[in-house]
Amino acid sequence: MQTLINRSPLPMPSVSSSFLKTPPPSLSLPKPNKTHFSHLPVSLLKTPRRTRVSCSLIDPDGGKLVSLLVEETQRESKKRQALSLPRIGLTRIDLEWVHVLSEGWANPLKGFMRESEFLQTLHFNSLRVENGAVVNMSVPIVLAVDDEQKGRIGESTRVALVDDGGDPVAILSKLSGGLWDSLTLEACIEIYKHNKEERIARTWGTTAPGLPYVEEAITNAGNWLIGGDLEVIEPIKYNDGLDRFRMSPAELREEFTRRNADAVFAFQLRNPVHNGHALLMTDTRRRLLEMGYKNPVLLLHPLGGYTKADDVPLSWRMKQHEKVLEDGVLDPETTVVSIFPSPMHYAGPTEVQWHAKARINAGANFYIVGRDPAGMSHPVEKRDLYDADHGKKVLSMAPGLERLNILPFKVAAYDKTQGKMAFFDPSRSQDFLFISGTKMRALAKSGEDPPDGFMCPGGWKVLVEYYNSLAPTGNGKVATPVPA
Amino acid sequence: MQTLINRSPLPMPSVSSSFLKTPPPSLSLPKPNKTHFSHLPVSLLKTPRRTRVSCSLIDPDGGKLVSLLVEETQRESKKRQALSLPRIGLTRIDLEWVHVLSEGWANPLKGFMRESEFLQTLHFNSLRVENGAVVNMSVPIVLAVDDEQKGRIGESTRVALVDDGGDPVAILSKLSGGLWDSLTLEACIEIYKHNKEERIARTWGTTAPGLPYVEEAITNAGNWLIGGDLEVIEPIKYNDGLDRFRMSPAELREEFTRRNADAVFAFQLRNPVHNGHALLMTDTRRRLLEMGYKNPVLLLHPLGGYTKADDVPLSWRMKQHEKVLEDGVLDPETTVVSIFPSPMHYAGPTEVQWHAKARINAGANFYIVGRDPAGMSHPVEKRDLYDADHGKKVLSMAPGLERLNILPFKVAAYDKTQGKMAFFDPSRSQDFLFISGTKMRALAKSGEDPPDGFMCPGGWKVLVEYYNSLAPTGNGKVATPVPA
Numbered sequence: 001m002q003t004l005i006n007r008s009p010l011p012m013p014s015v016s017s018s019f020l021k022t023p024p025p026s027l028s029l030p031k032p033n034k035t036h037f038s039h040l041p042v043s044l045l046k047t048p049r050r051t052r053v054s055c056s057l058i059d060p061d062g063g064k065l066v067s068l069l070v071e072e073t074q075r076e077s078k079k080r081q082a083l084s085l086p087r088i089g090l091t092r093i094d095l096e097w098v099h100v101l102s103e104g105w106a107n108p109l110k111g112f113m114r115e116s117e118f119l120q121t122l123h124f125n126s127l128r129v130e131n132g133a134v135v136n137m138s139v140p141i142v143l144a145v146d147d148e149q150k151g152r153i154g155e156s157t158r159v160a161l162v163d164d165g166g167d168p169v170a171i172l173s174k175l176s177g178g179l180w181d182s183l184t185l186e187a188c189i190e191i192y193k194h195n196k197e198e199r200i201a202r203t204w205g206t207t208a209p210g211l212p213y214v215e216e217a218i219t220n221a222g223n224w225l226i227g228g229d230l231e232v233i234e235p236i237k238y239n240d241g242l243d244r245f246r247m248s249p250a251e252l253r254e255e256f257t258r259r260n261a262d263a264v265f266a267f268q269l270r271n272p273v274h275n276g277h278a279l280l281m282t283d284t285r286r287r288l289l290e291m292g293y294k295n296p297v298l299l300l301h302p303l304g305g306y307t308k309a310d311d312v313p314l315s316w317r318m319k320q321h322e323k324v325l326e327d328g329v330l331d332p333e334t335t336v337v338s339i340f341p342s343p344m345h346y347a348g349p350t351e352v353q354w355h356a357k358a359r360i361n362a363g364a365n366f367y368i369v370g371r372d373p374a375g376m377s378h379p380v381e382k383r384d385l386y387d388a389d390h391g392k393k394v395l396s397m398a399p400g401l402e403r404l405n406i407l408p409f410k411v412a413a414y415d416k417t418q419g420k421m422a423f424f425d426p427s428r429s430q431d432f433l434f435i436s437g438t439k440m441r442a443l444a445k446s447g448e449d450p451p452d453g454f455m456c457p458g459g460w461k462v463l464v465e466y467y468n469s470l471a472p473t474g475n476g477k478v479a480t481p482v483p484a
Numbered sequence: 485m486q487t488l489i490n491r492s493p494l495p496m497p498s499v500s501s502s503f504l505k506t507p508p509p510s511l512s513l514p515k516p517n518k519t520h521f522s523h524l525p526v527s528l529l530k531t532p533r534r535t536r537v538s539c540s541l542i543d544p545d546g547g548k549l550v551s552l553l554v555e556e557t558q559r560e561s562k563k564r565q566a567l568s569l570p571r572i573g574l575t576r577i578d579l580e581w582v583h584v585l586s587e588g589w590a591n592p593l594k595g596f597m598r599e600s601e602f603l604q605t606l607h608f609n610s611l612r613v614e615n616g617a618v619v620n621m622s623v624p625i626v627l628a629v630d631d632e633q634k635g636r637i638g639e640s641t642r643v644a645l646v647d648d649g650g651d652p653v654a655i656l657s658k659l660s661g662g663l664w665d666s667l668t669l670e671a672c673i674e675i676y677k678h679n680k681e682e683r684i685a686r687t688w689g690t691t692a693p694g695l696p697y698v699e700e701a702i703t704n705a706g707n708w709l710i711g712g713d714l715e716v717i718e719p720i721k722y723n724d725g726l727d728r729f730r731m732s733p734a735e736l737r738e739e740f741t742r743r744n745a746d747a748v749f750a751f752q753l754r755n756p757v758h759n760g761h762a763l764l765m766t767d768t769r770r771r772l773l774e775m776g777y778k779n780p781v782l783l784l785h786p787l788g789g790y791t792k793a794d795d796v797p798l799s800w801r802m803k804q805h806e807k808v809l810e811d812g813v814l815d816p817e818t819t820v821v822s823i824f825p826s827p828m829h830y831a832g833p834t835e836v837q838w839h840a841k842a843r844i845n846a847g848a849n850f851y852i853v854g855r856d857p858a859g860m861s862h863p864v865e866k867r868d869l870y871d872a873d874h875g876k877k878v879l880s881m882a883p884g885l886e887r888l889n890i891l892p893f894k895v896a897a898y899d900k901t902q903g904k905m906a907f908f909d910p911s912r913s914q915d916f917l918f919i920s921g922t923k924m925r926a927l928a929k930s931g932e933d934p935p936d937g938f939m940c941p942g943g944w945k946v947l948v949e950y951y952n953s954l955a956p957t958g959n960g961k962v963a964t965p966v967p968a
Contacts, residue, residue, distance in 0.1 A: 116881065122689075123609055123622075123833065123878050134883070138607075193871060198689035205606075205682035207691045349607065387677060394607050397600065399618070399883065 056262065057253055057363040058403060062108030062135040065250055065361065068170075068230045069102055078233050082160035082168030086153045088145060088226070090161050090169060093217045096305040097141050098161065098170055099236035099341040103248035105358040108135065111172060112143040114227035115192040122202040125353055126399040136400030138353035139203060139345055143172070144194050146222030157188055159226070169236070172228040189228035194221065204347050205386075210379025212308035213345045236341070242318055246304065247338040249362040255336055256363050261297035263288050265366035265407065266359035268373070270303045270311055270344060271437065272320045272463055274455040275421040276412030278329045283423075284368060284407060285334060298335045299364055303355075305343030308376075314339070316466040323458035338362075346376045348386035349394035356395055360404055369395055370409035420453035441467070541737055541748065541847040542887060546592030546619040549734055549845060552654075552714045553586055562717050566644035566652030570637045572629060572710070574645050574653060577701045580789040581625050582645065582654055583720035583825040587732035589842040592619065595656060596627040598711035599676040606686040609837055610883040620884030622837035623687060623829055627656070628678050630706030641672055643710070653720070656712040673712035678705065688831050689870075694863025696792035697829045720825070726802055730788065731822040733846040739820055740847050745781035747772050749850035749891065750843035752857070754787045754795055754828060755921065756804045756947055758939040759905040760896030762813045767907075768852060768891060769818060782819045783848055787839075789827030792860075798823070800950040807942035830860045832870035833878035840879055844888055853879055854893035904937035925951070 060066075070078050090098065100106055108129055113121065118140050120127050125138040143161075145153070153159055158173040174188040196218055201207050204214070237243050247255065256264050265284055269277070281298050288296035302321060304314050312320075318339070325332050342358065345351045351374035356367045373391040375384055396406050413432040415422035424432055435454060443450050444463040455463075544550075554562050574582065584590055592613055597605065602624050604611050609622040627645075629637070637643055642657040658672040680702055685691050688698070721727050731739065740748050749768055753761070765782050772780035786805060788798050796804075802823070809816050826842065829835045835858035840851045857875040859868055880890050897916040899906035908916055919938060927934050928947040939947075 116877065119833075119874060119878055120881055124881075124883055125607055126883070128881065128883075195689075195871065197692075198870075201685035201689045201691060205679075205685045207685060208681075349603075386682075387679065390603060393600065394603055397604055397608070397612065399608055399610070399612075 057256060057264065058360055058365040060104065060107045060249070060361045061357055061400065062129050062133070064108075065253075066104040066107050066110055067102070067248075067250065068104075068110065068232045069235060070231050070233055075233055078171060078231060079168050082162075082171050082233065085158050085160040085171065086149075086156050087160045087162050087166075087168075088143070088149055088153075088172075089166075090163055091217065092164075093213075093306050093343045094143060094161075095163065095169065095236060096341055096343045097143070098230065098232060099246075100305075100358075101141065101230055102170075102232040102236060103250070103341075104361055105249060105340075105342065106137065106141055107249075107361045109137070109141060111230035112227050113141055113225070114190045115225075117227065118142060118192070118225065122199065124399070125350065134400045136353050136357040136398055138350045138357070138398070139347060140199060142194070142225045142227070144218075144221035145191065145224045145226050147224070149222060150191055150224050150226075153189075153191065153226070159189065159228075161230075168233055170230050170232040172226065172230055174228060189226060191224050191226050194223050194225045196221070196223075203345065203350055205350070206378070208378065208380040211346065212376075213306070213343065213347070216306060217343075240315065242304070242315065242339060245318065245337065245339045246341055247336075247362075252299065252336065252338060252362040256297055256299075259297055259334075259336075260295050261363075263293040263296040263366060264299055264362075264364040265296060265368060266299040266301055266356075266362070266364035267368045268301055268303065268340065268355045268359070270307055270317070272312060272317060272440075272455070272459060273300070273324045273329075274435075274440070274459075275329060275453060276414075278324065279412050279421050279423070280368065280410060281330060281335075283410070284366070288366070296334070296366075298330070299359065299362065300330070300335055300337045301340045301359065301362075302337075303344055304339035304341050307344045308346065311344075312463070312466060316462060320459045320462040323462055324456055327456035327458045329456045329459075344374070346374055346385075348372070348375045349390045350374075352391040352395050353398045353401065356398075356401055356404055356406070360401075365403070366405045366407055367395075368407045368409060371411070414451050414454055416451075418453075419451070445470075540746065541740060542844055542849040544588065544591045544733070544845045545841055545884065546613050546617070548592075549737075550588040550591050550594055551586070551732075551734065552588075552594060552716045553719060554715050554717055559717055562655060562715060563652050566646075566655050566717065569642050569644040569655065570633075570640050571644045571646050571650075571652075572627070572633055572637075572656075573650075574647055575701065576648075577697075577790050577827045578627060578645070579647060579653065579720060580825055580827045581627070582714065582716060583730075584789075584842075585625065585714055586654075586716040586720060587734070587825075589733060589824075589826065589845055590621065590625055591733075591845045593621070593625060595714035596711050597625055597709070598674045599709075601711065602626060602676070602709065606683065608883070609834065618884045620837050620841040620882055622834045622841070622882070623831060624683060626678075626709045626711070628702075628705035629675065629708045629710050631708070633706060634675055634708050634710075637673075637675065637710070643673065643712075645714075652717055654714050654716040656710065656714055658712060673710060675708050675710050678707050678709045680705070680707075687829070687834055689834070690862070692862065692864040695830065696860075697790065697827065697831075700790060701827075724799065726788070726799065726823060729802065729821065729823045730825055731820075736783065736820065736822060736846040740781055740783075743781055743818075743820075744779050745847075747777040747780040747850060748783055748846075748848040749780060749852060750783040750785055750840075750846070750848035751852050752785055752787065752824065752839045752843070754791055754801070756796060756801060756924075756939070756943060757784070757808045757813075758924075758943075759813060759937060760898075762808065763896050763905050763907070764852065764894060765814060765819075767894070768850070772850070780818070780850075782814070783843065783846065784814070784819055784821045785824045785843065785846075786821075787828055788823035788825050791828045792830065795828075796947070796950060800946060804943045804946040807946055808940055811940035811942045813940045813943075828858070830858055830869075832856065832859045833874045836875040836879050837882045837885065840882075840885055840888055840890070844885075849887070850889045850891055851879075852891045852893060855895070898935050898938055900935075902937075903935070929954075 101109060101111060117127055121137050121140050126134050127137045128134055158171055160168050161170045161172055163169050172189055197207060200214055200218060204211055267281055285296050302317050321337055324330055352369060359367055369392050372384060372386060372388040375386045378385045392408050411424040412421050413424045413434050415431055416433055417431045435450060445467040447464055585593060585595060601611055605621050605624050609620065610618050611621045612618055642655055644652050645654045645656055647653050656673055681691060684698055684702060688695055751765055769780050786801055805821055808814055836853060843851055853876050856868060856870060856872040859870045862869045876892050895908040896905050897908045897918050899915055900917055901915045919934060929951040931948055
C-alpha cells in the first residue's frame with residue numbers, strides 16, 4: 001500500500017535538477033479581473049462555468065480541450081433518441097470514465113477506446129493523433145459488454161448508455177470518428193475482443209489475483225469491448241455533496257487564469273494530507289518563485305473515483321483537506337482544491353502517466369511525483385508490486401509528456417529535534433521518524449495522537465472520526481466505510 | 485503455433501493500400517560494379533566484409549550503424565584485459581544477443597540494456613535517443629546475473645563475458661556511455677533488479693507457465709540485470725557450417741548496393757518455405773516493379789537463434805531454403821538468403837516490431853507481415869495466445885517504425901482447380917485447401933506427399949528427411965532434433 005510518508009530512508013534526488021524544462025516567464029501576464037471571495041476556504045469554492053480559457057496556461061494534450069456534453073438545448077431530444085436505442089447499463093466505474101471522457105481529462109479521446117487506441121495504449125502507453133503528434137495514454141479507457149449485450153446491439157451503429165436507474169447518460173455512436181479515421185476505414189462503434197489476461201498483464205505487469213481494480217471492474221466484465229464517440233447528455237453528478245468540488249479541466253483553467261497563475265503545480269493524492277505533504281507543496285512554490293515565476297498555484301487534486309476498500313473514502317478525505325486549509329497549513333490564496341473524477345487502477349508506473357497527463361489538460365505544467373506512485377503491495381507476494389523508483393523514472397521518459405515538468409518528491413519525515421515535519425537529512429538520520437501509512441492508520445484507529453506537528457489537529461480529528469465510524473459492529477465485524 | 489499457411493479463410497486487406505509510404509524512386513541509381521557469381525545459388529554466397537554502405541538504402545535506425553567489434557589489432561590486448569576482470573558466463577541465448585548487438589541489429593543500442601532502456605522497452609516499446617528522436621525497441625535485450633555473480637562483480641566498472649569454454653567473448657563496460665548519459669549521471673555498468681514477473685507480463689501479455697523463451701532463458705536466470713556498453717572481441721561464430729550465411733547488417737547493405745537494389749523487402753521466417761510463401765514474395769516484387777521500382781530485392785531472412793523444440797531446426801531449414809532456390813521457385817538473382825541471428829521470443833505483436841526494426845538496420849524498407857506473426861498457442865488455454873490480426877495492427881502503429889512500409893501478408897492456399905498455391909479467393913472458397921503447419925508436419929512425418937504444387941519436391945524431401953531423423957528411438961522416445 002502507498003503510505004503517507006515515504007517508507008525508505010533513502011532520499012530522492014533534489015527537486016532542483018528537475019526545474020529545467022520550462023523557462024521562467026520573461027513577461028508578466030496581463031492582469032485578469034481580480035475576484036474576491038467572501039469566505040474561507042476560498043480555494044474550495046466552485047466557480048460558475050464559463051468558457052474563457054487562458055492562453056498562458058499549458059495547452060491541452062493533443063490540442064483543443066474536448067467537451068463531449070451535448071448542448072443544453074439538445075438534451076431533451078438526445079434523451080428521446082437514447083430511449084430508442086439498444087441500452088447498455090453502466091457500472092459506477094463506467095460512469096466515472098464517462099465523466100472523465102466528457103470533460104476532456106483524457107484529451108483528445110472522444111469516447112471509449114476503439115481497438116486501435118486500446119492496442120496503442122497497451123503496447124506504447126501513447127496514441128498517435130491525426131497530425132502525427134503523440135499524446136500520452138497509459139491506461140485503457142474501455143467499456144465492456146457481454147455476449148448478450150453484443151447480441152442486442154447487433155448491427156446498430158449507436159447505443160444508449162444508461163445509469164443504474166435506467167436513465168440515459170450518453171449515446172455512443174460514430175459521430176465525428178475517433179482518432180483513427182484513416183485507419184478504421186469507417187469510424188463507427190466498434191466491438192472487439194476483451195482479452196482480459198493480456199489487458200491485465202500489460203497494464204499491471206502482473207496477472208496475480210487480488211488486484212483491486214481488476215477484481216472490481218475486469219474479472220466479471222464482458223468478453224467484448226465497445227468503442228466509439230460519446231455524446232454525454234448532462235454533466236455527470238453524484239449528488240453526494242461534493243459535486244461542487246468536481247471542477248472540469250475547463251473550469252480549472254478558468255480558475256487559474258482568474259488567479260493570474262503563471263505556473264500550476266499539481267499534486268495527485270488519495271490519502272489524507274499531513275504536514276510532510278504540506279512542506280513539500282510549500283517548498284515547491286518557494287522554488288518556483290525563486291525561478292522567476294510570479295504566482296505559482298497549487299492544484300491539490302484528490303482522486304475521486306473508485307478506490308480500494310482500505311483507502312480513506314473521498315468524503316472523509318475532503319473533510320480532512322478542508323481542515324488543512326482552514327488551519328492555514330496550506331495557503332488558500334495559492335491553492336485550488338478540486339476532485340479528479342478518475343477511478344484508481346493501482347497500476348504504478350503505468351498509471352502515474354495517466355495521473356500526470358490528465359492534469360496537463362487541467363492546465364498544470366508541473367507535476368509532483370512521489371515514491372511508488374499509484375503503487376501497492378503485491379497481491380500475493382510479500383513485497384511492493386512496483387519498484388518504488390520506477391514511477392518517477394517511467395514518468396520522466398514517457399512519450400507525450402515532454403512538456404510537463406516532473407518534480408520528484410523530496411522525502412519528508414518527522415524531525416524529532418524540531419518537533420515538525422522536515423526534509424530528511426541523511427547526515428543525521430537518527431533524528432528522523434518515518435511514520436508510515438500503516439502506522440498512521442493504527443494511531444488514528446486507536447485514537448492515539450501522532451507526534452505534534454505531524455498533521456494539523458483539525459485534520460487529525462477528521463481521521464480519528466473516520467476510523468471511529470468503522471468501529472467493530474456488534475457481531476464483531478468491521479463496518480463498511482461510511483460517508484463523512 | 486504459427487502455421488505455414490494462414491489458418492483462417494478470411495483474406496487480409498489488399499496489399500496495395502499499404503504501398504503508400506515510400507514514393508517510387510524518381511531517379512535511377514548510379515550503376516554499381518556488377519558482381520558475377522560463378523555458381524548457384526548466388527544468393528547464398530557470403531560476400532567478403534567491406535565497409536562501403538550505400539546511401540540509397542534506408543538509413544539505420546537511430547543514425548549510424550553500430551559495430552561493437554574491437555579493431556583486429558586490439559583483439560589480443562582486449563583478450564588479456566578480459567582475463568583480469570570478473571567473469572560472467574554466457575548462455576547460448578546470451579551469446580546470440582551479443583551477436584545481435586555486436587553487428588547493429590538493435591541499432592543504436594551499444595550493449596545490454598541499462599535500466600532506463602529496459603523500462604522504456606517494457607512500457608513504450610521504444611527508446612528516445614539523444615537527439616530526441618524515437619527508435620523502436622520492443623523486446624528487452626538484457627543480461628541476467630545472480631547474487632553470487634553480482635557479489636563477484638562488486639565495484640568493478642568492467643566485466644568479461646565468457647563463452648562456455650571460458651574464453652572471453654566481450655567486455656561489458658562504461659566506455660562511451662549508453663543512450664541515456666544525461667539521465668544516468670554517470671554511464672557505467674549498471675546492475676538493477678530483474679523483476680521477472682513484470683518483464684514477462686509486459687513482454688508477453690501473459691504470465692502463464694510454458695512460454696518457451698521464458699522457460700529457457702528467464703525462469704532460472706539471475707535476479708539482477710547488468711547493463712553497459714559492449715566491446716566484442718571477435719565476430720561471433722557458431723562453427724556449424726552456416727556462419728557464411730550470417731551476414732551482418734553492414735554486409736547485407738553492401739550486397740543490396742552491389743545488386744543495385746532500389747527497394748529491399750524482408751521476409752522473416754522460422755519455418756520451411758512453401759509455394760504459398762514463394763507466391764507472395766514473387767507477387768510483392770511484381771507490385772513493387774509496378775510502382776516504379778527498378779530492382780526490388782528480397783531478403784529471405786530465416787531466424788537463426790533459439791527456437792522452440794518443435795520448430796524445424798535451422799540447419800534443416802537452410803537446406804530446405806537452398807532447395808527452393810535451386811528448384812527455381814524463387815529467383816536467385818533477386819533474392820538474398822541470410823540468417824538473422826536473433827533468438828525467438830514467441831511474443832507476437834511485441835516481437836514482430838523487433839523483427840521489423842532489425843531489418844531496417846539491414847537496409848530493408850519493406851517488411852512483409854503475416855497473420856499472427858511470432859505467435860503460438862496459449863501455453864495453458866485452448867486458443868492462440870494472440871489475436872491473429874494484432875501483430876499487423878500493432879506493427880502499423882509502432883513508434884519508430886514510421887519509415888518502414890508494412891506489407892500485410894495475403895492469404896495463400898492450395899487451389900484445387902489449378903493444382904497450385906494461389907491467393908485465396910473468398911468467392912470460391914470451396915476450391916481452396918488450407919494446409920496447416922500441423923497438417924504439413926503430419927504429412928512429412930508419415931512420409932506422405934502433399935498435393936502437387938504445395939512445395940517444390942527438393943524442399944519437401946528435406947523436410948521428410950528431417951522428420952525421418954526424428955523417428956522414435958528403440959526405447960520408444962522421439963529422438964531430439966539432429967543437425968542437417
